[in-house]
Amino acid sequence: MRFGIYACIIGFILDMIFGDPHWIYHPIRLIGKLITGTEKMVRSYFPKTKAGERKGGVVLAIIVMVVSTGIPLGILIITYKISVYLGVLVESVLCYQLLATKSLKIESMKVYKALKDNDVEKARYAVSMIVGRDTQSLDAVGITKAAVETIAENTSDGSIAPLIAIIIGGAPLGFLYKSINTMDSMIGYKNDTYINLGRFAAKLDDIVNYIPARFAAHMMILSAYILGMDGKNAYRIYKRDRYKHASPNSAHTESVCAGALRVRLAGDAYYFGKLHKKEYIGDALREIETEDIARANRLLYMCAILSLVLLMGLKIGVILIIG
Numbered sequence: 001m002r003f004g005i006y007a008c009i010i011g012f013i014l015d016m017i018f019g020d021p022h023w024i025y026h027p028i029r030l031i032g033k034l035i036t037g038t039e040k041m042v043r044s045y046f047p048k049t050k051a052g053e054r055k056g057g058v059v060l061a062i063i064v065m066v067v068s069t070g071i072p073l074g075i076l077i078i079t080y081k082i083s084v085y086l087g088v089l090v091e092s093v094l095c096y097q098l099l100a101t102k103s104l105k106i107e108s109m110k111v112y113k114a115l116k117d118n119d120v121e122k123a124r125y126a127v128s129m130i131v132g133r134d135t136q137s138l139d140a141v142g143i144t145k146a147a148v149e150t151i152a153e154n155t156s157d158g159s160i161a162p163l164i165a166i167i168i169g170g171a172p173l174g175f176l177y178k179s180i181n182t183m184d185s186m187i188g189y190k191n192d193t194y195i196n197l198g199r200f201a202a203k204l205d206d207i208v209n210y211i212p213a214r215f216a217a218h219m220m221i222l223s224a225y226i227l228g229m230d231g232k233n234a235y236r237i238y239k240r241d242r243y244k245h246a247s248p249n250s251a252h253t254e255s256v257c258a259g260a261l262r263v264r265l266a267g268d269a270y271y272f273g274k275l276h277k278k279e280y281i282g283d284a285l286r287e288i289e290t291e292d293i294a295r296a297n298r299l300l301y302m303c304a305i306l307s308l309v310l311l312m313g314l315k316i317g318v319i320l321i322i323g
Contacts, residue, residue, distance in 0.1 A: 004170040005086050007316065010088075011095025011171075012308055016301075019102030027097055027140075027175075031068050031182050038063050039187065039197070040132050053196035061183060061201050068179035073172040076163070092172035100158040101304045103152060104130075105297045111147040112293040115140055149265050150238055151296040152257035153250050155220065157181055159304050161212035167311045180204050206248055215247035216241065216303060217256045219310075224260035225300035230293070235258035237282050244279040251281060257283025257299060261292050 020026060042056035063113065072094055080087030107130045114123035123143050126136040131146045161181070166174035184205035187198035217238055225231035237259030238252070244266065245251035253264075257263045262285040266278050 003084060004091065004166075005312065007088050007091035007170065008163075008166050009312070010092035011097075011166070012099060012238060012304075014096040015099040015102050016304075017102070018096075019106050020097070020100065024097075026103075027072075027094075028182055031064065031175075031179050032186060034059070034067055035064055035183055035186050043197070046241045050196050054199055057072040057187075057197040057200040060187075061204060064183055065176055065179050069172050069176040072175045076171060091171050093176060095166045097172040098162045098171065100154070100162075100165060101300060104154050104158050104300065108147050108293055108297060109149050111143060112290060115144065115290045115293075124248055137208045138215070140290070141288060141319050143283075143306050144290055145186065145265060145291060145308075148257065148261070148263075148288065148296045149254055151293070151300055152254040152265070154254045155257075155303055156213045156216040156249065159210055159287065159300065160216035160307050161209055162218065163307055164212050164215065164311065167308075167315055175285040177208055180208050195260070209249045213252040216307070217252040219303045220253055220260070220299055223299050223306060226306075227298055229260040229299070230262050231260065233262060233283075233285075241279075241281045244281050255281050257296055260299060261295055263292060267310050294310075 024299040038060045042060045043053075046052040046056035047057075076087060076091055076094075079090045107126070110126040111123050111130075114120075114126055120140055120143070123140070124135050124138055127138070127143050127146050127150075130150050133146065135146065137144070162174050162177055164314070165177040169176075180201065183198070183201035187194045188202035188205060189195075189198060221231055221234045221238065224234040231321050234256045238256045242252045244255070254265055258281050262283070264282045264284040265288075266281040
Protein backbone atom coordinates (compact mmCIF):
# COMPACT_ATOMS: atom_id res chain seq x y z
CA MET A 1 0.00 0.00 0.00
CA ARG A 2 2.86 2.38 0.79
CA PHE A 3 4.23 1.99 -2.75
CA GLY A 4 0.95 3.38 -4.09
CA ILE A 5 1.47 6.41 -1.86
CA TYR A 6 4.89 7.02 -3.41
CA ALA A 7 3.44 6.66 -6.91
CA CYS A 8 0.63 9.10 -6.20
CA ILE A 9 2.94 11.75 -4.75
CA ILE A 10 5.44 11.39 -7.61
CA GLY A 11 2.63 11.54 -10.17
CA PHE A 12 1.19 14.65 -8.52
CA ILE A 13 4.59 16.39 -8.59
CA LEU A 14 5.18 15.43 -12.22
CA ASP A 15 1.80 16.87 -13.19
CA MET A 16 2.41 20.12 -11.32
CA ILE A 17 5.76 20.53 -13.08
CA PHE A 18 5.17 19.26 -16.61
CA GLY A 19 1.43 19.10 -17.29
CA ASP A 20 0.54 17.09 -20.39
CA PRO A 21 3.30 17.37 -23.05
CA HIS A 22 1.69 17.24 -26.50
CA TRP A 23 4.32 14.82 -27.79
CA ILE A 24 3.15 12.10 -25.38
CA TYR A 25 0.17 10.06 -26.63
CA HIS A 26 -2.22 10.48 -23.73
CA PRO A 27 -4.04 7.33 -22.49
CA ILE A 28 -7.30 9.28 -22.23
CA ARG A 29 -7.23 9.50 -26.02
CA LEU A 30 -7.17 5.71 -26.08
CA ILE A 31 -10.22 5.66 -23.80
CA GLY A 32 -11.88 8.07 -26.21
CA LYS A 33 -11.19 5.74 -29.13
CA LEU A 34 -12.53 2.82 -27.09
CA ILE A 35 -15.74 4.76 -26.41
CA THR A 36 -16.15 5.63 -30.10
CA GLY A 37 -15.55 2.07 -31.24
CA THR A 38 -17.84 0.58 -28.61
CA GLU A 39 -20.56 3.08 -29.48
CA LYS A 40 -20.51 1.92 -33.11
CA MET A 41 -20.73 -1.70 -31.96
CA VAL A 42 -23.69 -1.25 -29.60
CA ARG A 43 -25.57 0.95 -32.08
CA SER A 44 -25.30 -1.80 -34.69
CA TYR A 45 -26.38 -4.51 -32.23
CA PHE A 46 -29.19 -2.92 -30.18
CA PRO A 47 -32.46 -1.69 -31.73
CA LYS A 48 -32.81 2.04 -32.35
CA THR A 49 -35.53 2.46 -29.75
CA LYS A 50 -35.51 4.22 -26.40
CA ALA A 51 -35.19 0.95 -24.50
CA GLY A 52 -32.67 -0.46 -26.96
CA GLU A 53 -30.40 2.56 -26.81
CA ARG A 54 -30.53 2.65 -23.01
CA LYS A 55 -29.53 -1.02 -22.83
CA GLY A 56 -26.77 -0.31 -25.32
CA GLY A 57 -25.58 2.56 -23.17
CA VAL A 58 -25.28 0.28 -20.14
CA VAL A 59 -23.31 -2.29 -22.13
CA LEU A 60 -21.08 0.44 -23.57
CA ALA A 61 -20.31 1.81 -20.10
CA ILE A 62 -19.50 -1.62 -18.66
CA ILE A 63 -17.15 -2.49 -21.53
CA VAL A 64 -15.34 0.84 -21.34
CA MET A 65 -14.96 0.69 -17.55
CA VAL A 66 -13.73 -2.92 -17.51
CA VAL A 67 -11.18 -2.40 -20.30
CA SER A 68 -10.00 1.01 -19.04
CA THR A 69 -9.45 -0.35 -15.53
CA GLY A 70 -8.32 -3.86 -16.41
CA ILE A 71 -5.44 -2.94 -18.71
CA PRO A 72 -3.59 -0.63 -16.26
CA LEU A 73 -4.31 -3.08 -13.44
CA GLY A 74 -2.77 -5.91 -15.46
CA ILE A 75 0.25 -3.79 -16.35
CA LEU A 76 0.83 -2.93 -12.70
CA ILE A 77 0.45 -6.51 -11.50
CA ILE A 78 3.13 -7.58 -13.97
CA THR A 79 5.51 -4.69 -13.31
CA TYR A 80 5.26 -4.96 -9.52
CA LYS A 81 6.01 -8.69 -9.80
CA ILE A 82 9.11 -7.93 -11.86
CA SER A 83 10.33 -5.22 -9.49
CA VAL A 84 8.82 -2.95 -6.87
CA TYR A 85 10.85 -0.07 -8.26
CA LEU A 86 9.58 -0.71 -11.79
CA GLY A 87 6.03 -0.92 -10.44
CA VAL A 88 6.34 2.39 -8.62
CA LEU A 89 7.86 4.00 -11.74
CA VAL A 90 5.08 2.78 -14.03
CA GLU A 91 2.30 3.64 -11.57
CA SER A 92 3.82 7.10 -11.01
CA VAL A 93 3.63 7.79 -14.75
CA LEU A 94 0.05 6.49 -14.90
CA CYS A 95 -0.98 8.67 -11.94
CA TYR A 96 0.73 11.64 -13.57
CA GLN A 97 -1.29 11.17 -16.75
CA LEU A 98 -4.56 11.02 -14.81
CA LEU A 99 -4.16 14.49 -13.31
CA ALA A 100 -4.77 17.69 -15.27
CA THR A 101 -3.92 20.52 -12.88
CA LYS A 102 -0.96 21.97 -14.78
CA SER A 103 -2.51 21.46 -18.22
CA LEU A 104 -5.65 23.32 -17.11
CA LYS A 105 -3.47 26.21 -15.99
CA ILE A 106 -1.39 26.17 -19.18
CA GLU A 107 -4.42 26.22 -21.49
CA SER A 108 -6.28 28.90 -19.52
CA MET A 109 -3.19 31.08 -19.29
CA LYS A 110 -3.04 31.09 -23.10
CA VAL A 111 -6.35 32.95 -22.90
CA TYR A 112 -4.92 35.26 -20.24
CA LYS A 113 -1.83 36.11 -22.30
CA ALA A 114 -3.85 36.77 -25.45
CA LEU A 115 -6.18 39.12 -23.57
CA LYS A 116 -3.20 40.90 -22.04
CA ASP A 117 -1.92 41.43 -25.59
CA ASN A 118 -5.37 42.76 -26.60
CA ASP A 119 -5.65 39.97 -29.17
CA VAL A 120 -9.32 39.06 -28.79
CA GLU A 121 -9.34 36.71 -31.78
CA LYS A 122 -6.45 34.70 -30.37
CA ALA A 123 -8.08 34.68 -26.92
CA ARG A 124 -11.38 33.55 -28.45
CA TYR A 125 -9.61 30.64 -30.18
CA ALA A 126 -7.71 29.72 -27.00
CA VAL A 127 -10.85 29.64 -24.88
CA SER A 128 -12.66 27.56 -27.52
CA MET A 129 -10.11 24.82 -26.80
CA ILE A 130 -11.19 24.48 -23.17
CA VAL A 131 -14.94 25.20 -23.13
CA GLY A 132 -17.96 23.53 -24.70
CA ARG A 133 -19.96 26.67 -25.47
CA ASP A 134 -19.96 28.65 -28.70
CA THR A 135 -17.23 31.31 -28.55
CA GLN A 136 -17.50 33.08 -31.94
CA SER A 137 -19.31 36.13 -30.57
CA LEU A 138 -17.70 36.42 -27.13
CA ASP A 139 -16.09 39.73 -26.27
CA ALA A 140 -13.14 40.11 -23.86
CA VAL A 141 -15.42 39.99 -20.80
CA GLY A 142 -17.25 36.91 -22.08
CA ILE A 143 -13.96 35.19 -22.87
CA THR A 144 -12.64 35.93 -19.38
CA LYS A 145 -15.82 34.59 -17.77
CA ALA A 146 -15.67 31.42 -19.82
CA ALA A 147 -12.04 30.81 -18.86
CA VAL A 148 -12.64 31.41 -15.14
CA GLU A 149 -15.71 29.16 -15.18
CA THR A 150 -13.87 26.26 -16.82
CA ILE A 151 -10.97 26.54 -14.35
CA ALA A 152 -13.43 26.53 -11.44
CA GLU A 153 -15.54 23.64 -12.74
CA ASN A 154 -12.57 21.50 -13.77
CA THR A 155 -10.86 21.99 -10.43
CA SER A 156 -13.06 19.12 -9.30
CA ASP A 157 -13.22 16.64 -12.19
CA GLY A 158 -9.83 17.46 -13.71
CA SER A 159 -7.78 17.64 -10.54
CA ILE A 160 -9.40 16.77 -7.20
CA ALA A 161 -11.66 13.87 -8.25
CA PRO A 162 -8.91 11.84 -10.00
CA LEU A 163 -6.58 12.67 -7.10
CA ILE A 164 -9.10 11.20 -4.64
CA ALA A 165 -9.44 8.10 -6.84
CA ILE A 166 -5.70 7.38 -7.07
CA ILE A 167 -5.16 7.99 -3.37
CA ILE A 168 -7.90 5.48 -2.54
CA GLY A 169 -7.21 2.84 -5.18
CA GLY A 170 -4.08 3.77 -7.09
CA ALA A 171 -3.87 4.22 -10.85
CA PRO A 172 -6.50 1.52 -11.68
CA LEU A 173 -9.23 3.32 -9.72
CA GLY A 174 -8.04 6.57 -11.28
CA PHE A 175 -8.55 5.08 -14.74
CA LEU A 176 -11.99 3.83 -13.73
CA TYR A 177 -12.91 7.38 -12.75
CA LYS A 178 -11.46 8.87 -15.94
CA SER A 179 -13.29 6.33 -18.10
CA ILE A 180 -16.61 7.44 -16.57
CA ASN A 181 -15.73 11.11 -16.82
CA THR A 182 -14.61 10.75 -20.44
CA MET A 183 -17.80 8.90 -21.36
CA ASP A 184 -19.84 11.73 -19.87
CA SER A 185 -17.90 14.33 -21.85
CA MET A 186 -18.36 12.37 -25.10
CA ILE A 187 -21.83 10.84 -24.90
CA GLY A 188 -23.48 12.40 -21.85
CA TYR A 189 -25.45 14.97 -23.84
CA LYS A 190 -29.19 15.55 -23.66
CA ASN A 191 -29.65 15.76 -27.41
CA ASP A 192 -31.35 13.51 -29.96
CA THR A 193 -28.18 11.49 -30.52
CA TYR A 194 -27.27 10.69 -26.91
CA ILE A 195 -30.32 11.33 -24.70
CA ASN A 196 -30.81 7.56 -24.31
CA LEU A 197 -27.45 6.01 -25.18
CA GLY A 198 -25.52 8.34 -22.88
CA ARG A 199 -27.99 8.40 -20.00
CA PHE A 200 -26.30 5.68 -17.93
CA ALA A 201 -22.83 7.21 -18.36
CA ALA A 202 -24.13 10.65 -17.38
CA LYS A 203 -25.79 9.28 -14.24
CA LEU A 204 -22.62 7.39 -13.33
CA ASP A 205 -20.62 10.60 -13.69
CA ASP A 206 -23.03 12.40 -11.36
CA ILE A 207 -22.60 9.64 -8.77
CA VAL A 208 -18.79 9.39 -8.84
CA ASN A 209 -18.40 13.19 -8.71
CA TYR A 210 -20.89 13.73 -5.87
CA ILE A 211 -18.35 13.60 -3.02
CA PRO A 212 -15.33 15.01 -4.92
CA ALA A 213 -17.26 18.12 -6.01
CA ARG A 214 -18.26 18.92 -2.43
CA PHE A 215 -14.83 18.11 -1.03
CA ALA A 216 -13.17 20.30 -3.69
CA ALA A 217 -15.55 23.16 -2.88
CA HIS A 218 -14.60 23.12 0.79
CA MET A 219 -10.89 22.88 -0.05
CA MET A 220 -11.34 25.86 -2.35
CA ILE A 221 -13.02 27.88 0.39
CA LEU A 222 -10.05 27.17 2.66
CA SER A 223 -7.72 28.08 -0.22
CA ALA A 224 -9.48 31.44 -0.59
CA TYR A 225 -8.74 32.27 3.04
CA ILE A 226 -5.10 31.19 2.73
CA LEU A 227 -4.58 33.23 -0.46
CA GLY A 228 -6.13 36.35 1.04
CA MET A 229 -9.22 36.24 -1.16
CA ASP A 230 -12.77 36.67 0.13
CA GLY A 231 -13.22 33.34 1.92
CA LYS A 232 -16.30 34.53 3.79
CA ASN A 233 -18.06 35.53 0.58
CA ALA A 234 -16.89 32.28 -1.06
CA TYR A 235 -18.72 30.29 1.62
CA ARG A 236 -21.81 32.53 1.40
CA ILE A 237 -22.12 32.17 -2.37
CA TYR A 238 -21.40 28.45 -2.15
CA LYS A 239 -24.27 27.89 0.27
CA ARG A 240 -26.62 29.97 -1.89
CA ASP A 241 -25.66 29.07 -5.47
CA ARG A 242 -24.14 25.57 -5.40
CA TYR A 243 -27.19 24.01 -7.08
CA LYS A 244 -27.63 26.64 -9.81
CA HIS A 245 -26.60 24.27 -12.59
CA ALA A 246 -28.23 21.50 -14.59
CA SER A 247 -25.61 19.14 -13.15
CA PRO A 248 -25.88 18.37 -9.41
CA ASN A 249 -22.10 18.81 -9.06
CA SER A 250 -20.80 21.42 -11.50
CA ALA A 251 -21.77 24.58 -9.62
CA HIS A 252 -20.06 23.67 -6.34
CA THR A 253 -16.54 24.83 -7.16
CA GLU A 254 -17.85 27.45 -9.59
CA SER A 255 -19.91 29.11 -6.86
CA VAL A 256 -16.93 29.12 -4.47
CA CYS A 257 -14.71 30.67 -7.14
CA ALA A 258 -17.30 33.36 -7.93
CA GLY A 259 -17.58 34.23 -4.26
CA ALA A 260 -13.84 34.23 -3.63
CA LEU A 261 -13.27 36.56 -6.60
CA ARG A 262 -16.37 38.66 -5.80
CA VAL A 263 -17.64 38.36 -9.40
CA ARG A 264 -20.70 36.98 -11.17
CA LEU A 265 -20.31 33.91 -13.36
CA ALA A 266 -22.55 31.67 -15.51
CA GLY A 267 -25.71 33.10 -17.09
CA ASP A 268 -27.08 32.37 -20.58
CA ALA A 269 -24.75 30.78 -23.13
CA TYR A 270 -24.92 29.34 -26.64
CA TYR A 271 -24.12 25.69 -27.31
CA PHE A 272 -24.08 24.41 -30.92
CA GLY A 273 -25.98 27.52 -31.99
CA LYS A 274 -28.75 27.09 -29.42
CA LEU A 275 -29.28 29.47 -26.51
CA HIS A 276 -29.32 27.79 -23.10
CA LYS A 277 -30.87 29.78 -20.27
CA LYS A 278 -28.77 29.57 -17.09
CA GLU A 279 -28.95 31.22 -13.72
CA TYR A 280 -26.19 33.54 -12.62
CA ILE A 281 -23.74 32.34 -9.97
CA GLY A 282 -22.26 34.87 -7.56
CA ASP A 283 -22.77 38.59 -7.11
CA ALA A 284 -21.18 41.27 -9.29
CA LEU A 285 -19.49 43.05 -6.39
CA ARG A 286 -16.97 44.15 -9.02
CA GLU A 287 -16.50 43.68 -12.76
CA ILE A 288 -14.64 40.58 -13.87
CA GLU A 289 -11.17 41.30 -15.28
CA THR A 290 -8.42 39.42 -17.10
CA GLU A 291 -6.40 39.01 -13.91
CA ASP A 292 -9.19 36.82 -12.52
CA ILE A 293 -7.96 34.00 -14.78
CA ALA A 294 -4.64 34.01 -12.93
CA ARG A 295 -6.44 34.28 -9.57
CA ALA A 296 -8.65 31.29 -10.41
CA ASN A 297 -5.52 29.29 -11.24
CA ARG A 298 -4.01 30.17 -7.87
CA LEU A 299 -7.17 28.84 -6.25
CA LEU A 300 -6.85 25.67 -8.36
CA TYR A 301 -3.24 25.07 -7.30
CA MET A 302 -3.80 25.75 -3.62
CA CYS A 303 -6.89 23.53 -3.64
CA ALA A 304 -4.89 20.68 -5.23
CA ILE A 305 -2.00 21.00 -2.76
CA LEU A 306 -4.29 21.15 0.28
CA SER A 307 -6.24 18.14 -0.98
CA LEU A 308 -3.09 16.09 -1.46
CA VAL A 309 -1.77 16.94 2.02
CA LEU A 310 -5.08 16.23 3.76
CA LEU A 311 -5.95 13.04 1.88
CA MET A 312 -2.43 11.63 2.11
CA GLY A 313 -2.41 12.40 5.82
CA LEU A 314 -5.69 10.51 6.24
CA LYS A 315 -4.43 7.54 4.21
CA ILE A 316 -1.16 7.30 6.14
CA GLY A 317 -3.14 7.53 9.38
CA VAL A 318 -5.37 4.65 8.29
CA ILE A 319 -2.32 2.56 7.32
CA LEU A 320 -0.71 3.16 10.72
CA ILE A 321 -3.92 2.26 12.55
CA ILE A 322 -4.60 -0.98 10.67
CA GLY A 323 -0.90 -1.87 10.64
